Amino acid sequence: MRIDVDALKCIGCMACEMACGYHRDDAFALLASCIVVYRAREKKDYFGVVIKEEESLTIARPEGLEIKRIGVAEEPGSTGQKKEADASAKPMLLREPCDLCDGMKYGPMCVKICPVNAISLVEGGE
Amino acid sequence: MDYLSSNKILIVNLESGEITEDELDDELVSHRIGGVGITSSLYETYKDKDPIVLGTGLLTGSLFPGSALGIISAKSAKTGEVAHSPLTLKAGMELKYTGFDYVVVLGKAVKPVFLWLHDGVADIQDASEIWGSDVWKASDHIRRSMGDDLIQTLVVGPAAESGSELAQVCINYWGSGDCWGFGKSFGEKNLKAIALRGMGLLEISEPEDFVDQCFELFEKIKKGSFMGKTGIQDIFSAMGENDATEWILPLVHRNSACYNTPYATNTFLYLSEDPKTLTEPDEPEPGFLVTDPCALLGFKRAGLSAKDAGSVMKACAKYGINPLAVAEFCVKSGEKDPENIEKSLKDLEGPVSVPDCGRFSYWAPGKPLFSNFDASDTSEYGAWWKRRQAVAYIFGIHPIFANMAPELSEELMLEMVNKGTGLELNQDILDKVIEDVCS
Ligand code: SF4
Ligand code: SF4
Numbered sequence: 001m002r003i004d005v006d007a008l009k010c011i012g013c014m015a016c017e018m019a020c021g022y023h024r025d026d027a028f029a030l031l032a033s034c035i036v037v038y039r040a041r042e043k044k045d046y047f048g049v050v051i052k053e054e055e056s057l058t059i060a061r062p063e064g065l066e067i068k069r070i071g072v073a074e075e076p077g078s079t080g081q082k083k084e085a086d087a088s089a090k091p092m093l094l095r096e097p098c099d100l101c102d103g104m105k106y107g108p109m110c111v112k113i114c115p116v117n118a119i120s121l122v123e124g125g126e
Numbered sequence: 127m128d129y130l131s132s133n134k135i136l137i138v139n140l141e142s143g144e145i146t147e148d149e150l151d152d153e154l155v156s157h158r159i160g161g162v163g164i165t166s167s168l169y170e171t172y173k174d175k176d177p178i179v180l181g182t183g184l185l186t187g188s189l190f191p192g193s194a195l196g197i198i199s200a201k202s203a204k205t206g207e208v209a210h211s212p213l214t215l216k217a218g219m220e221l222k223y224t225g226f227d228y229v230v231v232l233g234k235a236v237k238p239v240f241l242w243l244h245d246g247v248a249d250i251q252d253a254s255e256i257w258g259s260d261v262w263k264a265s266d267h268i269r270r271s272m273g274d275d276l277i278q279t280l281v282v283g284p285a286a287e288s289g290s291e292l293a294q295v296c297i298n299y300w301g302s303g304d305c306w307g308f309g310k311s312f313g314e315k316n317l318k319a320i321a322l323r324g325m326g327l328l329e330i331s332e333p334e335d336f337v338d339q340c341f342e343l344f345e346k347i348k349k350g351s352f353m354g355k356t357g358i359q360d361i362f363s364a365m366g367e368n369d370a371t372e373w374i375l376p377l378v379h380r381n382s383a384c385y386n387t388p389y390a391t392n393t394f395l396y397l398s399e400d401p402k403t404l405t406e407p408d409e410p411e412p413g414f415l416v417t418d419p420c421a422l423l424g425f426k427r428a429g430l431s432a433k434d435a436g437s438v439m440k441a442c443a444k445y446g447i448n449p450l451a452v453a454e455f456c457v458k459s460g461e462k463d464p465e466n467i468e469k470s471l472k473d474l475e476g477p478v479s480v481p482d483c484g485r486f487s488y489w490a491p492g493k494p495l496f497s498n499f500d501a502s503d504t505s506e507y508g509a510w511w512k513r514r515q516a517v518a519y520i521f522g523i524h525p526i527f528a529n530m531a532p533e534l535s536e537e538l539m540l541e542m543v544n545k546g547t548g549l550e551l552n553q554d555i556l557d558k559v560i561e562d563v564c565s
Contacts, residue, residue, distance in 0.1 A: 008404070011356070011390040013383035014216070018189055022337060028130075028188050029327035030223070039216075040275035043262075043299055045379050045394035045413065046406045062380070063404040106341060113189070113344055115388035116356075 001121050003035070003098055003108060005060035007048035009118035012037050016049070016110035016119060023101050023109055031090050034098045035110050035119075049118075054097045127155055127227070129331045130184045130546040135168070136226040136248055138241060140315055141233030145248050150227050152549070159543070159551060160184040160227075162210050162519035163559040165199035168230050169208050176201065178311055180213075180221060180229040180280075180320070183522020184543045187222035187328060187385070189340040191347055192527040192534060194384035196221040197519055198280075203291040203307030204478075209485045210563075211295070212303040212525050214417065215392070217278040219385035222522075223324030231317065240268065240281075240319040245326065253318035260284060260444040261296045262411075268321050280320040283446025285471070286313030292474060294448045300392075300415045301443050303489035303525070305480075309446050331548035339542060343533060347388050352496040352530045357381030358393040358419045361526070364495040370423055373432050377401055379413060387524045388531075392417050395436040414440040418489055419526075424453025434464040441468040450489070451478040483507040484564055486515035487525070495530040516560045 017033045024032035034052040038059075041047070051058040059066045070093065100121070101108045111119045127133045127150045135148040150164075158164045161183035168179045178200040185193045196218030202209040213221065221229075225246030235250070238257035242249040256264040261283040269277050279298055286293035286309035293309025296302055312318070330336050347353075355364070359378060362370040374393070379401045381390035392415055396403065399412035414436050416422050421442075425435035438456075441464070442449040452467065455474055461467055481488050484507075492506040501510040511529070518528035521539045528534060540551055 011381060011383040013386055013388070013390075014219075015189070015386045015388075018187075018386060022189060022333075025327060026333055027327050027329050029325075031325050031327075041406060042275075042415075043411050044407055044409075045382075045396075045415065047380075047382070106337075112341060115191075115344065115348065115383075 001100060002053065002124055003051050003058070003100070003110065004065070004120050004122040005049045005051065005058070006118045007060035007062050009116050010037075010047070010049055010060070011116055012039055012047045013115065015113045015115065019109035019113045023104055024096065032095060034095050036092065050092055052092045052095050052097050057092060127152055127547065129329050129548060130188065130543070131227050131328070132225045132246070132326055134226050134246070135228040135230065136243070137230045137232065138248060138250065139232045140235040140239065140250065140317065143250055145250070155184075155547070156549060156551065157555065159520050159556065159559050161186070161195070161522050162197055162199060162516070162563050164228060165197050165210065166208060166563055168228055169199050172230055172232060175232040176311075178231040178308070178315070180231075182218055182222040182227060183520060184547060185539065186522030187219045188546065189337060189386065190542055191340070191343055192387050192523045192531065194218050194387050194524045195518060195522045198295060198304065198308055200306075200308050200311050203293075203310040204480060205306070207485065209306040209487075210519055211306055211308055211487045212489070212519070213280065213297065214303065214384040214524060215278070215297050215300065216385050217280060217297045217322060218522065220278040220322040220324055222328070223326040224322050225324055225326050229320075231315065234314065235316040238316045238318050240321060241317065242272070242321045244323045256318055258284070258287065261446045262299050262444050264319060265298050268319060272321065272323075274323060276323065278322045280322070281446070282309040282312040282318060283444060285445050285447040286310055288472065289313060290447065290475065292448050292451045292478070294446055296443055296446055297417075299443060301418045301421065301439065301449050303418070303487040305448055305450060305487050305489050307448070330546050332545045336542065336545045339545065343538070344388070346533050347531060350497075350531060350533060352389050355496065356390045358391070358416050358422060361391065361419045361491065361495060362423065364530070365419070365423075365491055365493070367423060370426050373426055374422070377432050377436060379403070382415070384524050387527050389527055391524065391526045395432070397433055397436050397440070414443070418449060420489060420491060421449035421453055424450055425456065428453055428456035429462050430456070430464070434462070437464045438467050441471065445471045447471055447474070454478050481507045484512045484515075486512065486519060490515065490525040490529060493529075495526070497530060497532050499532050512564055513560060516563050517556075520556070520559055520563070
């Protein structure tokens with residue numbers, strides 16, 4: 001199972017990011033979230049969601065989903081990573097991968113909290 | 127304060143350059159709760175030094191639905207009285223995570239400066255390079271020079287620098303709920319901007335209970351009356367302005383929400399790109415994010431096309447002037463040409479109407495949205511609206527969202543704050559604070 005995001009439904013509220021941060025830190029913080037809203041191209045209204053997984057980065061763009069294997073091309077600071085996870089406080093590749101909220105009684109917290117049901121749990125691993 | 131707080135009040139004296147910190151005392155929170163309860167109390171403490179006070183509510187930046195709000199409290203250039211304006215988008219949340227719950231800015235800097243708040247550190251930085259530039263250029267400059275595109279900026283433009291009472295403190299590139307002329311107060315202090323970025327962490331007294339209840343609330347809200355509705359266009363419908371919905375729809379690109387706010391109260395209009403474009407446009411500035419439904423409606427009433435209204439709102443945000451006031455001038459003068467309106471911005475002055483809205487920003491529509499709240503007095507900006515806004519500004523809840531979500535009751539907010547902080551706040555204390563901030 002993995003997390004899927006329909007970026008066109010997304011309203012960029014960051015609730016998923018904070019829920020994931022809570023899962024990591026038992027407090028409110030954004031530094032450790034593995035689901036992050038990319039919102040650095042504010043003047044263009046171009047935003048979506050990036051999820052760090054064990055071996056890939058899922059980039060949910062308005063025009064569609066892209067899954068990038070984490071490898072040489074996606075080293076921290078390389079163009080692909082930099083472009084989508086841009087300016088997040090901590091590079092995406094240095095964050096823990098999504099564990100589907102393992103150990104949390106709520107199940108995947110980002111799925112549960114998204115107000116517009118943009119996030120879902122889908123079949124298929126990496 | 128150990129919980130839902132950074133436990134810090136920052137005092138910045140722009141004149142002397144001195145920066146000091148006070149603890150956020152539990153005692154103060156027990157009496158004034160937070161948000162506007164504490165910003166107004168800090169305002170009173172420093173009143174003779176013409177303070178601008180920034181703050182957040184205890185729920186700001188949490189998982190409680192709608193917890194987006196930060197506040198500016200200062201003396202209004204328009205009314206001469208203390209008033210409060212909302213910091214929405216991601217600015218309230220970012221302020222909360224800078225490591226300061228409250229920020230008191232005193233005095234006048236000898237030369238233009240901006241205040242840089244990040245990770246528990248406050249710096250007064252030289253702003254001579256951006257003094258004179260418009261809001262967009264100033265925001266770009268700050269983000270570029272700090273190397274971080276997610277910095278949230280509270281920034282003023284030429285309107286503030288020229289001392290206009292209509293000057294607005296903008297957020298990043300967009301208009302804000304500052305209808306009080308706080309831009310002028312920034313300008314008088316030689317304060318071009320306050321830049322915010324924080325990577326803090328907020329501890330919760332009873333984390334599991336708090337988060338359980340947030341999830342329960344989200345479930346309820348997802349069945350609420352505004353679900354399936356989105357953006358400024360549906361706010362217009364809720365206000366009974368269905369024509370305005372039709373008027374704006376062809377330009378709508380996407381709708382977006384302020385931090386953790388389940389309703390997208392902001393709508394991006396594409397003015398020079400096809401609104402159906404999904405890929406990243408090449409054009410660097412294709413449109414404008416409307417955060418102020420009443421101002422947009424004002425330009426419709428003035429007879430502008432939706433596209434011209436969007437262009438004029440963009441020009442207002444660059445110049446740093448309250449678009450609602452500009453719309454009022456357009457209605458009075460009959461001017462509909464966007465170029466003429468843009469040219470006239472620098473000369474606009476004189477009184478603009480202020481509804482009887484107490485000290486809270488009338489940027490939030492004056493009635494309940496999508497729901498009737500079972501209130502007896504829901505007259506425009508009436509008793510219900512004032513109390514609801516007071517509560518939103520005390521706890522840190524998005525003021526427009528507060529007016530559409532009866533699920534967020536006063537009782538529940540108190541309960542959540544108690545769970546989050548371990549304090550024992552009650553309705554009597556809340557009533558007292560509301561009475562005080564509404565008086
Ligand atoms: S499922 Fe849990 S760990 Fe995975 S992205 Fe969502 S909140 Fe984070
Ligand atoms: S919670 Fe949903 S709407 Fe909000 S940012 Fe995440 S995916 Fe987007």
